[in-house]
Amino acid sequence: MKNEEQGPTEAEIEAWQREDFFLPADEATPETHPSLYNISAGLMMFTGVVRPLEPQLPDYVTIPMVHASAELVVQVSKWNVLWEAGQFRRRFFSGDDLPEPIAKIAELGDINTILVPHTRSRYFEYAPLLHLLPKATLDRFGLPLLRRGQWPFLADHSDADRFLPADFEQRLAKAWAWSVWPNINSGSPMQAFSGDDPIRVLSHNLNYWIPPVTKVIQDTLGQFPEVDEGKTVGPVPLEDGSFLPGAVTGNPRQGGSVWTGREEAVEMVAATVEAADATGHLRDILDAVRSHRVEDDFSNRWSYAREDFERKLYRKRSKVQVRFVELTDTIPVQGPESDVLGKLVTSDFLALLNEKQREVVVLLSSGFRQHEIAEKLGYANHSPISKRLAQVQRKAVEFFGLDK
Template sequence: MDEPHPHMQVTFPFDSNIRYLPLVYLIPADQIVRYPTLNALPRCLSEIAASEPMMDLLDSDAFLKDIMDAIAALAFPHFGFGGWKEHYTGYCPVWRLSYALPLWASLIDQECGWGLQLLFRMKPGTQIPFPDADQVRELFAHVVKRAITEQGWQPILDIVREIPCDEDFEKWDTNARKDFLRRWYHTRSKKVQTVSLEGMLENSDDDSPIFHIPDPSQNVEEYVIAKDFVERFLKTLPLKDRQIVELRQDGFTYEEIADKLGYKNHSGVIKRVEAVKKKLQKYRCSV
């Protein structure tokens, strides 16, 4: 991650909820008032960085709940299901897909460049205007369609539409729903354990992928969160270590990786993989 603007006297940890701040600034003015924590945030990154209360707000479960609700509300209508997301429960697969916050942040950044790096490049004091509601609607229509195609979700959506369940439509506007949301995302985003590096590293001759990411056709929720966890961890590694991991993910042996990356022999690659294992253990504890 690039360093913040040189005039900003603060460094944001990579796993801070600030990675979702660009999404806050995509919420139209008439909608953001529904979400107290989002509405309270200044529309200027340097003002947030200089305010300890605002930084604490960003790191809170209340912020996670509000940004989840707000972005899911923008994404859900484009899945092609009737009604609002509030008509559905957390048991409904489409409801859960609409809450795939890491995916929406990533796709929007890819689609139009609206991400944390762009915010960091803004001059201190820059006030971010509210977006045009129609443009935001078009953007989410596009990224949801892209997600359905790239993630292979269409068969899931077809089955959910063809065979609805009573549990999908239980009353959900309750305190129990709010508690569910808070626990559901906080535990998965902060303490996700769906990625296994250690298993492969126990045997350095094992040619299985270095990360195990759940099959998206079996558990979409775990797949999205595990994939996000892997991507964030890889960004903390030096380039050479990241290349080793990515080549292992693609099925290359240690000998093949050594040849591709210019090591004298595969033992050097194994040493780097052991170092990655230790870094992952520390990373898990830090998030």
Template sequence: MTTMTTHTRPGDDESTEPSWHLQRAMLATPEYYPAMNNLSAGHLFNATLRATAPDPLEYVTVTNRSLEDIGALGLWNMHWEAAQYRRYLFDEDELPGWMSKLADQGERNICFIPRTTTRYYELAPLFHLLSKDTLLRHGLPVMTQGVWPLLAPLGDVDSVLPLDAQDRLAKAWAHTIWRHLMPGSRMLGFTRDDPIRLLAHNLDYWIPPVTEVLQARLRQLPHSSAYEPLDEPAVLMDGSTLEGARLVRPRMGSYLWQGEQEAAQATQEVIDAADGTGNLRGILDAVRSHRIQDDFSNHWTYAKEDFERKLHRKRSKVKVTFVELKDGPPVHSPETEVIGDIVCNDFLALLDPQDRRIVVLLSSGVTKLTDVAATLGYANHSPVSKRLAKIRKLAERHLA
């Protein structure tokens, strides 16, 4: 006899929903939690299709379905490896009407999930990458292990989650991945509308890469050993061959990750997969190279220190060079500075925007310091060098 206990939903009165939504204490240790499991289609089918070039997976949420509908949903999802060709595995009378209509739209890689207020089933792959401590710190319950793809919902999952579960999950997920996005800099050091901070909290952005990781790990599992090996062309009822798919044995089920260490590795794989699904590295590089002061809060971070150092370097380190313009005479203006016989024209008028060099005209076409000194009547080039140094300082102050 199993004893059922009740719990209180955060922010609500006591609920009568049984506690089997929540993970048992003995399985909520860092060794076993978090966890994501897969149940093999080999328990019900001796063969399935494998798409040689699977399309990206689409999640379609469904509401208010009967037990028969939920059963068909589970059978459909179980053939995850068939991807856009899974509709060929079912006869018309095997699918509910609403599912047949979607299947008849063509070859689409669809996974059906129940629609809930908290979007739990849509976001479950991210939820089950978070440690127990992270969940509790953000006011989320420690749910029982995840299963992907979903085969059957477990009652009213909204009853065990807070009403703002999605916001809490966004904060928990951002807290978990932030060190991968901005190593060495705390999230507190950036304003709430900082682009990378917004990206970290955007759960919809992270669903495609976590789905890629789930499927990549599933493809590493061996095929079922309960039957003879099978890998042959997929022949349809009319005798034609289904191009792009092979008839194979279902893969065995297994944990895709179990425990904090494996979940951390899977999280790193999600970060890496986001390069392909969402151009993550390109976004990060673009944001970092176009930082402005308003991106940072009043808290110190390495990123803020680097930004200010680079800003100061750009403002203070101006390279001043002296070149000869042979094709034109010196141009005098009210802004011209005359130092001895050396003419230094308006710096801004002669500023090269590409390499930030200031062009200074000499009164004659002579560029060697010794020749300039002889022309000016100096015994050596020392006075000329001092005057040129003074011009450089004037140029630096002018630009600043």
């Protein structure tokens, strides 16, 4: 029998942590899952806040918190809960009283940072994205079903990192890309593009999506009512009698649910894509990629995007007339959009040729005869040059859709 005076065993502690971290499958209803929650600074004894007139978007900074002291845990919670203060949150603390990891950040000046534990999985950095994914998506990519998320990070009561798969970040990247793809490329499935397609790569880049989802969270919380602490909006006085420029005083906002349930999460994913235009120039990136598509961007699978690309490509080729001539006094000028005049072929066609074939085309265009080209390239006679010209001509016939 267990001695009543003894503390809990490691197995009991782990069981409690698992229960606190994981959500039973039968509780993950569409009405309640996924969800993200916020706690007001007012609940942590802050009766007033400083609000920047032009708040900076926060950066997530990882600090070591394994076996962290109680002091560090408390100060991290206080630092983060003051998210409304943005880049001015360090002014709520005395540098002499802050634990070393936070003190070093405070010494950097008025910068907006959210502190999270440094972990193998990077769960706390990417938690807002994970807590936007419905159960079906989590199951599809082998991700765990977790209880309600908390933003910003306050404390790790469950030692979360040890319960997550070793490839958690990779699985989350695939799951997030799967979820966000219809919002950035609704006409064609992701499988229609190669693994190197720039938009597909971007959809998997979790670091790219953290700023916009953070903006959406803060914009949502910014609409919450304030806690009535009797504070009036006004200038922020400093110890030297001056006022803090670019900031005003105010009451902390109430906390609550940022989103709850699948329907609200879907809306938040769409809002994140919209916000990415402001935080990461998403629309400009998409327009640039779509305007400069190459065949390697596509997989072998048919899609509207591939069909549109091929239609435009063949229309462009059909306007090009190709004649094989030798110009004795013309020196070709090559640039990003230039043609090699000796063959009247575009730079796109030259890209299909290997190095030796391109050398032959350029030299022939520059006025060299076949035997002269053979001599320059180190051949005993012009027979290899004739063979390469035949290869070039066959590729031109295929590339430009000419009659053989």
